[in-house]
Amino acid sequence: MSAALDVVDLHKSFATGRPAVDGVSFTVPAGEIVVLLGPSGCGKTTTLRCVAGLEHPTAGSISIGDRVVSAPGQGILVAPRHREIGMVFQSYAVWPHMTVRQNVVYPLKQRRTTRADADRKVAETLELVGLSEYADRSVVQLSGGQMQRVALARSLVYRPQLLLLDEPLSNLDAKLRLRLRDDLRRILKQTGMTALYVTHDQAEAVVLADRIGVMRDGKLLQMAPPADVYNRPADLFVANFTGASNLIEGRVAGRDGEFGVVEVKGGARVQAWLARSIAVGETVCVAVRPENVAIGTSNGSNAFTARIVGRRYQGTQTAYDIDLFGVRLEALELGTAARHEVGAEAPVSLSRDACWAYRDDKTATQE
Numbered sequence: 001m002s003a004a005l006d007v008v009d010l011h012k013s014f015a016t017g018r019p020a021v022d023g024v025s026f027t028v029p030a031g032e033i034v035v036l037l038g039p040s041g042c043g044k045t046t047t048l049r050c051v052a053g054l055e056h057p058t059a060g061s062i063s064i065g066d067r068v069v070s071a072p073g074q075g076i077l078v079a080p081r082h083r084e085i086g087m088v089f090q091s092y093a094v095w096p097h098m099t100v101r102q103n104v105v106y107p108l109k110q111r112r113t114t115r116a117d118a119d120r121k122v123a124e125t126l127e128l129v130g131l132s133e134y135a136d137r138s139v140v141q142l143s144g145g146q147m148q149r150v151a152l153a154r155s156l157v158y159r160p161q162l163l164l165l166d167e168p169l170s171n172l173d174a175k176l177r178l179r180l181r182d183d184l185r186r187i188l189k190q191t192g193m194t195a196l197y198v199t200h201d202q203a204e205a206v207v208l209a210d211r212i213g214v215m216r217d218g219k220l221l222q223m224a225p226p227a228d229v230y231n232r233p234a235d236l237f238v239a240n241f242t243g244a245s246n247l248i249e250g251r252v253a254g255r256d257g258e259f260g261v262v263e264v265k266g267g268a269r270v271q272a273w274l275a276r277s278i279a280v281g282e283t284v285c286v287a288v289r290p291e292n293v294a295i296g297t298s299n300g301s302n303a304f305t306a307r308i309v310g311r312r313y314q315g316t317q318t319a320y321d322i323d324l325f326g327v328r329l330e331a332l333e334l335g336t337a338a339r340h341e342v343g344a345e346a347p348v349s350l351s352r353d354a355c356w357a358y359r360d361d362k363t364a365t366q367e
């Protein structure tokens with residue numbers, strides 16, 4: 001049975017350095033997939049290992065279902081093997097001297113499942129991960145993607161309460177990686193498994209997650225459905241890390257509810273969504289995704305004229321560098337034909353819904 005995971009104010013400090021996990025709280029309801037996303041060293045694996053019981057938290061509490069498995073304040077620490085969780089890691093943790101079937105049946109043998117029950121569960125699980133035809137192959141004859149499917153089958157076959165996955169696709173080549181990524185969501189949803197998945201790859205996070213938690217320096221900055229993280233990033237770091245690479249500096253000239261006007265050096269005025277704490281008169285940074293810079297259209301709330309200063313044809317899309325009131329921005333246009341010439345002037349519009357003003361935090365854009 002899938003169970004909910006509840007992490008409350010988790011802290012983990014190692015002997016040296018800053019805390020690896022610094023006050024992280026979140027809940028994964030039963031059957032939901034949560035992906036922790038963030039740059040290298042932000043504390044994703046440490047959080048996951050605390051949930052697994054492989055790392056002892058410094059403070060906070062972790063519950064799986066209605067059982068507290070870790071609460072150092074109360075002296076509670078349940079051993080990993082008693083947490084009823086499945087785990088899949090980056091390295092293919094399969095037994096090389098065994099066949100696919102022997103690998104997958106192993107956890108059932110340990111749990112003393114009857115032969116008939118085990119046969120049925122193994123057959124179902126191999127079907128689920130697409131390996132039915134490979135049951136009697138030695139795992140060393142499999143591709144990396146297939147080995148990861150074996151590892152996945154082995155952690156699903158006994159239906160743990162919770163599945164933990166740490167960058168399970170990162171050793172695969174690009175094509176296999178995309179295939180397994182798409183399959184993985186279907187497999188997890190089909191089993192109704194509660195899953196906590198860790199990655200630094202935003203595309204992976206978006207495809208797999210019901211909700212994404214963005215981490216930085218041991219802290220959880222935002223936890224929300226993928227479309228919310230993409231369209232209303234909580235702060236400049238989340239915006240930048242998830243691809244809103246264009247930054248326009250200015251000063252807030254007025255606010256009207258959620259939106260406001262930002263005046264840029266030189267006097268241009270950009271309508272933007274303003275983060276909640278931003279006040280009139282403050283210096284801000286407006287983040288915009290290259291995909292949301294529309295060249296050739298002059299409709300919308302922010303219509304300007306820009307000069308095309310660079311063009312990189314990329315096959316299915318073209319990236320342009322444009323000069324907009326003295327600020328260099330990147331624009332991405334989908335399509336197999338490049339429509340604009342370098343040197344030309346073109347109308348450009350930025351929907352105010354896609355311009356987000358945050359307090360100007362220089363450190364947010366350095367990673």
Ligand SMILES: Nc1ncnc2c1ncn2[C@@H]1O[C@H](COP(=O)(O)OP(=O)(O)OP(=O)(O)O)[C@@H](O)[C@H]1O
Nearest residue numbers: 014015016020039040041042043044045046047200
């Ligand atoms: N056993 C350990 N001893 C000391 N420091 C550690 C240990 N494990 C992790 N850390 C430190 O804790 C911080 C968080 O590490 P963690 O492995 O959780 O990051 P991560 O987000 O998983 O990064 P990556 O994307 O590179 O896997 C890092 O600064 C790391 O150096």
Ligand SMILES: [Mg+2]
Nearest residue numbers: 044045046166
């Ligand atoms: Mg890691």
